[in-house]
Amino acid sequence: MSQPFRYVPLVYLLTSAALGGCAGAKPPASQEKKAAPATQAKPPADPRYLALPVPTSAPDWTPPTASKASLENGLSVWQMNYGKTPLVSIHLMLPTGSAFDPPEKAGLSLLSADLLDEGAGKYSALELSDRLGELATDYSASAGVDYVLLSMEALSENLGPSLELLADIVRRPRLSRKEFDRRKKHHLAVAVSNEDDPSASRSKALARVLFGDGYGGLPPSGTKASLEAITYNDAIKRVKALTVPEGAHIAIAGMVDKDEASAFVEKAFGDWQGTRLKLEAQLSDPAQEKKAYVVDFEGAAQSSLAIATRAGTNSDPNYFAEEVMNQKLGESFTGRINMNLREDKGYTYGAFSRFRRYDKAGYYALASDVKSEHTGDSIREVFSELTALCSSRPLTEKERDESVEGLLLGYPMTFDQVSSLGYRLVSLPIHERPVDFWTNWPSEVKKITTARANEAAKPYCNPEHYQIVIAGDHKTLVPQLEALDLEVVLLDRDGQLPQEGAVRKDH
Amino acid sequence: MKRRQSIRALALGAGLLATTVWAADSPPTKEAKASPASSSESLVPSLPVTQYTLDNGLTVLLSEDHALPSVAVQVIYLVGSGHEVVGRTGFAHLFEHLMFQGSKHFDHEYFAPFEPIGARTNGTTNSDRTVYYEQVPRQFAELSLWMESDRMRSLLPVLTQEKLDNQRDVVKNERRQRYEITPYGLAWTYLDEALYPVGHPYHHSTIGSHEDLSNATLSDVREFFEKYYVPSNAALAVVGDFEDANMRSLIEKYFGDMPSGKRAPTPTPAPVSLPAPKHWIAEDTIQLPRVYFAWLSPALFAPGDAELDLLSNVLSSGKSSRLFQSLVYEQKLAKDVDAFQVSQKLNGMYVIQATAAPGTELDELASALQKELTLALATPPSESEMNRARNDYKKGFFHRLETYDSRAGVLASYFLHTGKGDYVKEDYERYLAPTGQAVQDAGQKYLNFQHAVRLDFVPGKKSTPLKKLELNSSTPKKEAAQ
Numbered sequence: 001m002s003q004p005f006r007y008v009p010l011v012y013l014l015t016s017a018a019l020g021g022c023a024g025a026k027p028p029a030s031q032e033k034k035a036a037p038a039t040q041a042k043p044p045a046d047p048r049y050l051a052l053p054v055p056t057s058a059p060d061w062t063p064p065t066a067s068k069a070s071l072e073n074g075l076s077v078w079q080m081n082y083g084k085t086p087l088v089s090i091h092l093m094l095p096t097g098s099a100f101d102p103p104e105k106a107g108l109s110l111l112s113a114d115l116l117d118e119g120a121g122k123y124s125a126l127e128l129s130d131r132l133g134e135l136a137t138d139y140s141a142s143a144g145v146d147y148v149l150l151s152m153e154a155l156s157e158n159l160g161p162s163l164e165l166l167a168d169i170v171r172r173p174r175l176s177r178k179e180f181d182r183r184k185k186h187h188l189a190v191a192v193s194n195e196d197d198p199s200a201s202r203s204k205a206l207a208r209v210l211f212g213d214g215y216g217g218l219p220p221s222g223t224k225a226s227l228e229a230i231t232y233n234d235a236i237k238r239v240k241a242l243t244v245p246e247g248a249h250i251a252i253a254g255m256v257d258k259d260e261a262s263a264f265v266e267k268a269f270g271d272w273q274g275t276r277l278k279l280e281a282q283l284s285d286p287a288q289e290k291k292a293y294v295v296d297f298e299g300a301a302q303s304s305l306a307i308a309t310r311a312g313t314n315s316d317p318n319y320f321a322e323e324v325m326n327q328k329l330g331e332s333f334t335g336r337i338n339m340n341l342r343e344d345k346g347y348t349y350g351a352f353s354r355f356r357r358y359d360k361a362g363y364y365a366l367a368s369d370v371k372s373e374h375t376g377d378s379i380r381e382v383f384s385e386l387t388a389l390c391s392s393r394p395l396t397e398k399e400r401d402e403s404v405e406g407l408l409l410g411y412p413m414t415f416d417q418v419s420s421l422g423y424r425l426v427s428l429p430i431h432e433r434p435v436d437f438w439t440n441w442p443s444e445v446k447k448i449t450t451a452r453a454n455e456a457a458k459p460y461c462n463p464e465h466y467q468i469v470i471a472g473d474h475k476t477l478v479p480q481l482e483a484l485d486l487e488v489v490l491l492d493r494d495g496q497l498p499q500e501g502a503v504r505k506d507h
Numbered sequence: 508m509k510r511r512q513s514i515r516a517l518a519l520g521a522g523l524l525a526t527t528v529w530a531a532d533s534p535p536t537k538e539a540k541a542s543p544a545s546s547s548e549s550l551v552p553s554l555p556v557t558q559y560t561l562d563n564g565l566t567v568l569l570s571e572d573h574a575l576p577s578v579a580v581q582v583i584y585l586v587g588s589g590h591e592v593v594g595r596t597g598f599a600h601l602f603e604h605l606m607f608q609g610s611k612h613f614d615h616e617y618f619a620p621f622e623p624i625g626a627r628t629n630g631t632t633n634s635d636r637t638v639y640y641e642q643v644p645r646q647f648a649e650l651s652l653w654m655e656s657d658r659m660r661s662l663l664p665v666l667t668q669e670k671l672d673n674q675r676d677v678v679k680n681e682r683r684q685r686y687e688i689t690p691y692g693l694a695w696t697y698l699d700e701a702l703y704p705v706g707h708p709y710h711h712s713t714i715g716s717h718e719d720l721s722n723a724t725l726s727d728v729r730e731f732f733e734k735y736y737v738p739s740n741a742a743l744a745v746v747g748d749f750e751d752a753n754m755r756s757l758i759e760k761y762f763g764d765m766p767s768g769k770r771a772p773t774p775t776p777a778p779v780s781l782p783a784p785k786h787w788i789a790e791d792t793i794q795l796p797r798v799y800f801a802w803l804s805p806a807l808f809a810p811g812d813a814e815l816d817l818l819s820n821v822l823s824s825g826k827s828s829r830l831f832q833s834l835v836y837e838q839k840l841a842k843d844v845d846a847f848q849v850s851q852k853l854n855g856m857y858v859i860q861a862t863a864a865p866g867t868e869l870d871e872l873a874s875a876l877q878k879e880l881t882l883a884l885a886t887p888p889s890e891s892e893m894n895r896a897r898n899d900y901k902k903g904f905f906h907r908l909e910t911y912d913s914r915a916g917v918l919a920s921y922f923l924h925t926g927k928g929d930y931v932k933e934d935y936e937r938y939l940a941p942t943g944q945a946v947q948d949a950g951q952k953y954l955n956f957q958h959a960v961r962l963d964f965v966p967g968k969k970s971t972p973l974k975k976l977e978l979n980s981s982t983p984k985k986e987a988a989q
Binding site: 050126 | 794
């Protein structure tokens with residue numbers, strides 16, 4: 001089914017002038033010696049260090065395969081039976097996420113999901129927590145734009161009892177009003193904390209600026225006002241809509257036997273019933289004009305800066321090309337953005353870029369925490385890197401080769417932890433990808449030529465298409481942003497736009 | 508098992524790259540898996556290692572495993588921020604950054620040859636040591652030895668003022684990002700300062716001060732390198748898919764001829780104690796105040812160390828844990844509470860922190876926390892509580908043995924603290940052995956409020972000077988603000 005792929009030894013690139021390596025751009029020690037005023041002869045060059053070592057032969061390695069089956073009730077069962085550490089990662093993906101929260105009740109999905117383990121089946125909240133502790137099974141609930149994830153990490157030997165508990169949690173939650181009140185207060189406290197955190201504020205503001213109150217724009221964890229508005233009945237209703245097998249996926253990855261795991265799933269979830277509620281979330285039109293949005297953190301020594309634009313969805317055909325293109329722009333340490341802002345200018349501890357992809361939309365963001373007084377300089381540098389990518393300095397053959405080789409050669413290592421294995425597996429249903437996606441991933445990456453990667457860069461080269469979001473000291477920022485001819489819009493700590501922002505209902 | 512410690516240690520990496528943890532060598536048998544409800548005795552973490560020393564004093568730790576075609580290399584230097592001299596706080600970590608700026612035969616970004624082969628590369632510094640590591644595809648194992656040996660032997664010929672100035676800026680930005688703009692970010696700096704006396708190696712934080720970072724010179728860098736970055740003061744751990752004889756000869760080829768240098772002495776401060784409680788108050792741009800209590804605790808691997816780790820689970824792991832249940836679940840005074848130990852070579856620090864729920868006064872929370880801890884320590888943990896705690900650590904061991912680079916880190920850490928890499932069995936067993944009584948005894952012995960630092964974070968301005976209240980046995984007395 002899958003072809004094992006062979007690594008292309010990269011050392012020939014490494015030791016060539018292409019890298020500016022020891023044998024390339026710099027003269028070898030023997031030449032230096034000749035050039036130096038000959039008073040005393042230098043010791044001869046160390047033969048061990050004349051060139052980087054040639055790699056030994058590349059191993060054959062085949063990525064682990066994923067499998068998919070379906071129960072009669074609609075629950076899909078994904079497995080990746082792999083690894084030598086006796087641990088297993090379990091994710092139950094429920095296809096209703098924060099996109100379906102009413103704007104005035106942002107945070108509803110997460111709060112509802114969070115109630116599930118506050119007492120379930122025969123266990124009270126405390127007893128359930130103790131049972132998880134006895135098994136050493138970690139449990140957590142999280143919400144994305146399109147889904148809610150109930151996640152466990154367990155010793156392999158405890159897969160069965162862990163799945164039984166997961167079935168209690170998702171099928172038999174007690175949902176008491178007392179626990180709802182308690183967890184709502186907790187979520188409110190988290191919302192208060194998040195207001196004080198520049199990076200959390202920046203994330204909330206970024207989503208709002210790119211997507212408004214529509215699809216993708218709401219903070220999955222909500223805000224003080226939106227959480228206040230959520231009632232017990234809202235949560236009960238949402239839990240009912242959330243916890244159905246239709247459209248749900250369970251992903252089990254790690255050192256477990258496939259048939260054994262299937263049997264556990266069938267036993268725990270086979271007679272689970274329910275159909276999915278169809279909800280629709282509307283995607284808003286993108287903002288037209290480039291502006292700088294500032295969340296004020298008075299006196300902050302750094303600006304938490306994001307420069308972002310809308311991008312494609314989960315199923316975007318440019319996925320592989322964009323990933324390859326982004327490696328040398330901002331994904332890797334030696335990417336252009338980090339090398340410029342950190343290693344050349346010293347403005348930051350790190351600068352990186354990434355794509356985020358959802359079912360109906362996506363975005364591309366370049367982000368960095370930069371010294372406050374260099375925020376304007378940093379924006380200018382990022383824009384000049386973006387512009388150069390499509391004009392004076394397109395991605396070179398060497399950059400493309402290094403990116404592709406790095407992705408391929410590093411691929412086996414990305415399967416060495418049960419947690420990453422689990423996320424890799426559940427990302428298949430999350431991103432609506434086929435079961436052999438990770439098997440075919442290397443050959444798809446290899447197909448991306450330099451021309452193709454440069455083509456993929458085109459929608460991202462024009463600074464005018466970007467929005468700028470900064471959590472930082474407003475007073476220091478305004479003159480720097482005005483010097484860049486940017487209109488400055490002040491946002492609150494929830495990232496709310498001042499006028500046509502979310503319509504907040506008071507109850 | 509020292510989750511907190513590793514989080515803290517990893518905080519000061521050169522490269523901002525994701526790091527990972529480790530895995531077991533003996534997969535469980537089908538029989539073992541077949542008893543789903545049993546959770547304790549069937550599997551035991553193991554990490555076989557061969558240890559030897561080169562003629563020049565470099566310790567080598569080898570652990571072969573062919574499960575994945577990859578090799579992890581880690582070099583540990585027995586120098587950390589605890590070795591810094593007065594006026595040069597933060598230097599060991601700044602130096603770590605310079606180790607990524609090129610060496611004689613490869614005067615470029617250290618990451619440059621590693622990223623195109625998909626390697627994971629980084630370095631970290633803490634009070635006790637500095638480590639550098641790569642995990643590479645196995646065919647590139649020699650590249651890693653080439654690069655590590657070149658910077659160990661010849662960093663200085665290509666060192667420039669420009670590199671120092673650039674990385675000084677980068678490190679200052681790291682300080683701003685991780686400590687200054689992050690809410691409660693300076694707590695560790697204050698706790699170190701309050702708990703350890705002036706002159707103690709742990710009195711200052713690894714990140715150091717802006718002023719000291721500004722004062723670091725090229726001659727400081729040279730001196731530091733020549734004194735500490737020598738084979739006698741280092742160990743090399745290699746884990747993964749290699750062949751023993753071949754790896755030994757490669758190590759000899761690249762490291763064998765370096766001059767030995769000297770093993771740097773471990774700092775030997777006078778025994779440390781906190782004769783009277785302290786209460787410090789810091790302002791920060793936060794809405795929810797937070798209180799920390801911190802105590803001196805045993806050194807890593809010393810008696811009492813594992814007992815206090817187990818106690819942490821009993822106090823704050825899971826909803827029925829003693830402090831969480833009382834302060835968060837029932838009384839709802841706290842948004843969160845966490846008890847944990849930061850174990851280090853000379854001394855440990857035990858910390859309990861709680862963030863106030865909206866509307867709760869910090870003093871009310873602090874008093875409740877004191878009362879509940881006293882109550883919690885009045886009875887030994889039940890067998891059920893002990894089982895949960897032990898199982899959690901057991902799983903933690905499998906996590907730490909999961910990846911090759913994490914295993915290399917574990918070997919290097921065992922070497923640093925015990926002199927030998929082969930220590931996982933002893934380490935694991937010390938978490939299985941203690942009784943509930945022993946855990947209670949350790950808690951009562953070390954977590955005494957008469958010898959605690961209390962640190963409050965309250966809403967205000969970051970620029971407000973720290974208030975330091977030194978307390979004698981009963982009456983608080985105010986000291987001049989710093």
